[in-house]
Amino acid sequence: MSAGHSGSATLPERIPVTLTVNGEVRQLDVLPWTVLLDLLRDHLALTGTKKGCDHGQCGACTVIVDGKRINSCMAFAVMKDGSNVTTIEGLAKDGALHPLQQAFIDHDAFQCGYCTPGQICSGVALIEEGRAKTRDEIREFMSGNICRCGAYTNIVDAIEQVIGANGEAGR
Amino acid sequence: MNRFSYLRATSIDEAVRAAAADPTSRFIAGGTNLIDLMKYNVERPERLIDITRLPLNRIEEADGGGLRIGALVTNDEAASDPRIRDRYPLLSSAILAGASPQLRNSATTGGNLLQRTRCYYFYDPGTPCNKREPGTGCPAAFGRNRIHAILGTSEHCIATHPSDMAVALAALEAVVHVAGPDGERAIPLSDFHRLPGDHPEIDTTLRHGEIITAVELPPTDYGRHYTYLKLRDRLSYAFALVSVAVALQMDGDTIADARLALGGVAHKPWRDPEGEAMLRGQPAAEDRFAAVASHILKDAKGYEDNAFKIDLAKRAIIRALSQAAAGTPQSQTDKRIQ
Numbered sequence: 394m395s396a397g398h399s400g401s402a403t404l405p406e407r408i409p410v411t412l413t414v415n416g417e418v419r420q421l422d423v424l425p426w427t428v429l430l431d432l433l434r435d436h437l438a439l440t441g442t443k444k445g446c447d448h449g450q451c452g453a454c455t456v457i458v459d460g461k462r463i464n465s466c467m468a469f470a471v472m473k474d475g476s477n478v479t480t481i482e483g484l485a486k487d488g489a490l491h492p493l494q495q496a497f498i499d500h501d502a503f504q505c506g507y508c509t510p511g512q513i514c515s516g517v518a519l520i521e522e523g524r525a526k527t528r529d530e531i532r533e534f535m536s537g538n539i540c541r542c543g544a545y546t547n548i549v550d551a552i553e554q555v556i557g558a559n560g561e562a563g564r
Numbered sequence: 565m566n567r568f569s570y571l572r573a574t575s576i577d578e579a580v581r582a583a584a585a586d587p588t589s590r591f592i593a594g595g596t597n598l599i600d601l602m603k604y605n606v607e608r609p610e611r612l613i614d615i616t617r618l619p620l621n622r623i624e625e626a627d628g629g630g631l632r633i634g635a636l637v638t639n640d641e642a643a644s645d646p647r648i649r650d651r652y653p654l655l656s657s658a659i660l661a662g663a664s665p666q667l668r669n670s671a672t673t674g675g676n677l678l679q680r681t682r683c684y685y686f687y688d689p690g691t692p693c694n695k696r697e698p699g700t701g702c703p704a705a706f707g708r709n710r711i712h713a714i715l716g717t718s719e720h721c722i723a724t725h726p727s728d729m730a731v732a733l734a735a736l737e738a739v740v741h742v743a744g745p746d747g748e749r750a751i752p753l754s755d756f757h758r759l760p761g762d763h764p765e766i767d768t769t770l771r772h773g774e775i776i777t778a779v780e781l782p783p784t785d786y787g788r789h790y791t792y793l794k795l796r797d798r799l800s801y802a803f804a805l806v807s808v809a810v811a812l813q814m815d816g817d818t819i820a821d822a823r824l825a826l827g828g829v830a831h832k833p834w835r836d837p838e839g840e841a842m843l844r845g846q847p848a849a850e851d852r853f854a855a856v857a858s859h860i861l862k863d864a865k866g867y868e869d870n871a872f873k874i875d876l877a878k879r880a881i882i883r884a885l886s887q888a889a890a891g892t893p894q895s896q897t898d899k900r901i902q
Contacts, residue, residue, distance in 0.1 A: 408570065425570035425612065428599070448600050449667060461640075461669040467596045468670065471570055472614050515666065522665075524644075533897040536800035537664025 410474045414439070415483025423470050430454045430465040433480060441481035441510045445539075452538035455511035455518075456480050462518035464537075481510035484517060492558065493517050496551035504542035512538045516552045520559065528553065566608040573615050576743055576775060582613050584745040584773030591615050591775060593636055594670040596663075597679040605689050606680075606696060620674075620777055623647065629783030632741075635674030635776040639663065639729065642673055652781055653893065654790040654811050658732035660896040661794045664801045674776035677730055677740065677756065680767060681723035681831075682803055684708060694720045695764040702764075710869040711803065714877070715830040717865060721764030725757055725832050726803045732792060734825040734833035735809040738781050744774035753779075757832030764831070786811040786823075788891035793884040794827070795876060799899045804828035806877045808884035812843075819843045819889065826860070829877055836860045848889035850882060857881035 407422035414437060421436055430447075433439045433456070442465060445453030449467040456465045457479040484491035493516050496502070503509045515538045525531045531549050540548065573579035583589050588610035592598055601607035620634040623645050631651065633642055642648055643659035663671065671679075685691045685703045692700035704712055704722050712722045730753065738753040757768050770776070789812040796802040807827035813820040822843035826834040839860040846852050857878040864874045883901065887894055892902060 425568060426565050426602075448603065449596055452664065452666060455666055462666050463670050464596070464666045467599050467667070469570075469592075469595060469599065469612075471572075472592070472595070472616060519665070527897075529899075530897045533800055534665050537666045 408471050408474075410471055412470075412473060412475075413477045415479060421470075425469065425471050427470045428466055429456070429458075429468040429470045429473055429478075432470040433465060433478070439480050439482050442514075443507055443510055445508065445511070450539070451508070451511075452515060453508050453511040455515045455538065457514055457518050460518075460521070462515050462537075479514070481514055484513065491517065492555050493520065493551065496554045497548075500547045500551040500554065501544075502547040502551040503540075503544050508538060508540045508542075512540065512548055516548070516555075519552065520555055525552075525556070531556075565602045566605070566610075568609055569611045571611065571613045572617060573613050574617060576618055576620075576777065579613050579615050579618065579775055580744055580773055582611075583775070586611050587772060589613055593672045594638065594675045596667050596671045597675065601680065601687075604687055606687060615775065626780050631781045633673050633779045633781070635672060635778055637673045639668035639671045639673070639676060640665070642729075643668065651785060652732075652736060653788075654786065654792055654809055655729065655732045655736060655781070657790070657792040657893060657896055658728045658794075658807075658809060661792055661804075661807070662728035673729075673779055676727055677733075677776065677779070678768065678770070679725075679727060682711065682726045683723040684711075686723060695723055695760075698763070698765045705867065708869060709867040711805065711828075712867060712870050713830045714864040714866055714870060714873045715826070715834050715861075716759045716832070717830075718760045718762065718764065720762060721760035721831065722867065723760065723764065723831060724828055725767070725830070726828075727833070728792070728794060728804065728807060728827060730757070731807055731825045731827035731833045732809045733779060733781075734835055735811050735823040736781055736784070737823065738779050740776055741778040741780060742770060742774045743777050744771060748777075750780075753833070754835055760831045767831075784811075784813075786813060788893065789814050789888050791884050791887040791893040792896075793880055793887065793894045793901070795880055806873055806880050808877075808880045809833075810884045810888040812848075812885075812888045814848070814889065814891075817847055819846055819848055822885075824856075824860075824881070824885070826877060826881075829864075829873060834860075843885075848885070850886065853882040853885040854878070856885070 443453040445451035449464045454466040525534045590609040592612045621636040622634045626632040643656045685693045713724045733753045740751045794807040809825045811823045822840045
């Protein structure tokens, strides 16, 4: 099946894409070069996900796709057809913040806030992955998210709090 | 970014036929390098062939006892696979030394091999570059060249291959399986990437229209006698200035066999069979490691900003061999180098 066109001589046309974004099924017709980050921000008005470097170097655009955190600036939307996407807007449930969102507030884990949605999405996935146990491991597995204000210490504190709370709850 | 048409391939045959029919086409999977290059107008494919739906995403036992990693297995899936962690911890360690968790979740095994150099001039279409535009010159040789090569360079190009994974695969003597218009073939990892010579625009021996289907690891077991030591300007999420992959077969304190590959120093993962032979049958001793390091770097050529890499590489080789011989591989989370 050729998705949306046949032959390289024809002009590219919009391609139908279905994504489940924060639990809601969204159907869009997108141009092949539309990047997932731009689709979220410009087509779905979900501007919580930030454009930092736009080159996969800063992590501000981190979202969770089919359970995996990725840089949404480095993915064509058409290639994610059928995927389940969670952005910062989808983390709170029934008006209650996600525990990591609350932990960021508790620990003052941001200053300007621009990297924060990416930090939190990345941290939520990190906690789900269950690999990071120590502060060194949290730092290493959060290294894809740059914070120019330098709030790293408090970011690690916030993530450590949630990992610790999950550990307590699991006993 | 240029405009392009998009094909979602549903079979390897379809993907190969579509690519062979259009020299301006590119395969795309993880996209973590290609999309970046397209955003900089370094790559301007007129057609993208999406191969992510092809059945190349499994890690399977290979005939003869090795392991076969499908081309679409992500870097994270490979690094965290229990069989790879158990039997090829060097590969797992090297992958975890590279990129970030987000990139490792997207980037694939095949794409990792095909990623292009991070040379600043290659990435900037406002400057000449023989790799990007053959015949325009190499500003890196006389410009900023801190991250550039010291081994196997040519007057036309001093770029490095940036992969960590490929360095481990070179040491493990992996084989790249490809399918193309003329059928299937297998390419030893060491023959997959090439030196720049007179044609730095050609990174690999893969032909247009050929697709990587799998990377196969031979059955050799090095146990705990391995390490991936990566030195860089910051401790995480940075390309190697110098990296060393080592795998040793130990017989008591004697080295029965050795594999060693360097990253960050050449246009391809750098193997030196003579240097490896100097270790065979020898006791694991620092003076022997130093002799091997000197041998491997004997033809190294430094440039204005990167001459430090020659000494750095020698010391890294000595340290990596010591780590591997002792069975104390470098941790990729505790960054202290023991």
